[in-house]
Amino acid sequence: MLLYYGFVAGKERFLRKLDGVRRYARTLDWRVLAMPPRGMRRPSSPLPPRVAGALPPLDVAALRREIASLAPVACVVDCSIPENVPPPEVFGDVPVSWLDMADPLGPRRGAVVRHDGAAIARAAFRELSASLPSAFAVSPYHFRRKWSEERVAAFVALCRAAGRPCHVFAQRYSDDIAERRPRRAAWAASLPDRVAVFAVNDFEARETARAFADAHRSVPRSATILGVDGFDAIPVDEYVPVATVSSVKLDYEQIGFIAARAAAEADSDSDFAIGPLMVVRRQSTRGRGRRAPFVLDAVEAIRREAAAGLSAAELAARFPVSRNLFERRFREAMGHSVLDEILHVRLQAVQALLSRRDVAIGAVHGRCGFGSESELRGLFKARFGVSMRQWRAQHVREAHVLLKG
Numbered sequence: 554m555l556l557y558y559g560f561v562a563g564k565e566r567f568l569r570k571l572d573g574v575r576r577y578a579r580t581l582d583w584r585v586l587a588m589p590p591r592g593m594r595r596p597s598s599p600l601p602p603r604v605a606g607a608l609p610p611l612d613v614a615a616l617r618r619e620i621a622s623l624a625p626v627a628c629v630v631d632c633s634i635p636e637n638v639p640p641p642e643v644f645g646d647v648p649v650s651w652l653d654m655a656d657p658l659g660p661r662r663g664a665v666v667r668h669d670g671a672a673i674a675r676a677a678f679r680e681l682s683a684s685l686p687s688a689f690a691v692s693p694y695h696f697r698r699k700w701s702e703e704r705v706a707a708f709v710a711l712c713r714a715a716g717r718p719c720h721v722f723a724q725r726y727s728d729d730i731a732e733r734r735p736r737r738a739a740w741a742a743s744l745p746d747r748v749a750v751f752a753v754n755d756f757e758a759r760e761t762a763r764a765f766a767d768a769h770r771s772v773p774r775s776a777t778i779l780g781v782d783g784f785d786a787i788p789v790d791e792y793v794p795v796a797t798v799s800s801v802k803l804d805y806e807q808i809g810f811i812a813a814r815a816a817a818e819a820d821s822d823s824d825f826a827i828g829p830l831m832v833v834r835r836q837s838t839r840g841r842g843r844r845a846p847f848v849l850d851a852v853e854a855i856r857r858e859a860a861a862g863l864s865a866a867e868l869a870a871r872f873p874v875s876r877n878l879f880e881r882r883f884r885e886a887m888g889h890s891v892l893d894e895i896l897h898v899r900l901q902a903v904q905a906l907l908s909r910r911d912v913a914i915g916a917v918h919g920r921c922g923f924g925s926e927s928e929l930r931g932l933f934k935a936r937f938g939v940s941m942r943q944w945r946a947q948h949v950r951e952a953h954v955l956l957k958g
Contacts, residue, residue: 559631573809670703
């Protein structure tokens, strides 16, 4: 039996990581037990009372006895909520890997598997730069977390290297949401027009979108917003005048798979840093289409129909302007051509299908708007530097980014 300790039911990121753990366990014909956290360690940073009281104090001795009684062959310990992570000694001699660990736990044994904060920041910076913003901004996570600090620092460094200003929202980690929202709205009101905001996860992106609404500023016409996680459509409440928020999609299923493998192989000293899958483009990064409103309609049509074979010529014919003017206004608004946007959406669809083991590679091109498999093979290799078969192997089965730390 393989133990996944720290699983939180109902949370999409935990469910996806569990899928990855189970996928690896099936290769060895192992059963997986998903165990929720049994208590909270002393918080490393101030927490609101409702959070600090969410779990009872951790009984280390009792947890060690419980794990010993289960007799797992290996353990994957989810560290994405540091207060829920028990000390390493509770696992005894059982091989352990530490999943989503960013905050140091002190002495430990076992591999660490985490998301690559610098790679996430680079993907966000590239995407937000396409809208030709006047300035950049960044919203950290509302609890002090190492992964948030890493993403913020990397994004600010990219802005500095490009000679662009970056405005950082000053979080007060002891604030609750009611205290934080007025301050965030004031911050949103103070930012320059056409600002591009990087929020370190989708929750902060949603709160940032709400702050712009509270500040009576339109998204995406006055600001573009990009989050991180890439879950299915992010619901936004009635205060936010956008349907969904764009996001850097993380590969939660793959890090679950790698963490399970590292635990099973008793990997003791590796640091696996996993980059993001792709950018999921939604309404909040429609760029500067406010200068040519038909561009926004064109982008929406591309995101709906590109995988069905929509061409640039067919799209241009829908609007009462010449094709040359349409292409020029689109490039001015979005920072790239109509064909680039169509190919981006099609390749997103390709990656989504390649992530599914039940879809044959030879069937992908026809379901994503490409005329032939050879056309798709050439474009995919040029864009990602690997073949579709290699990409599937890297992101669905075995390979990973390995950093020694």
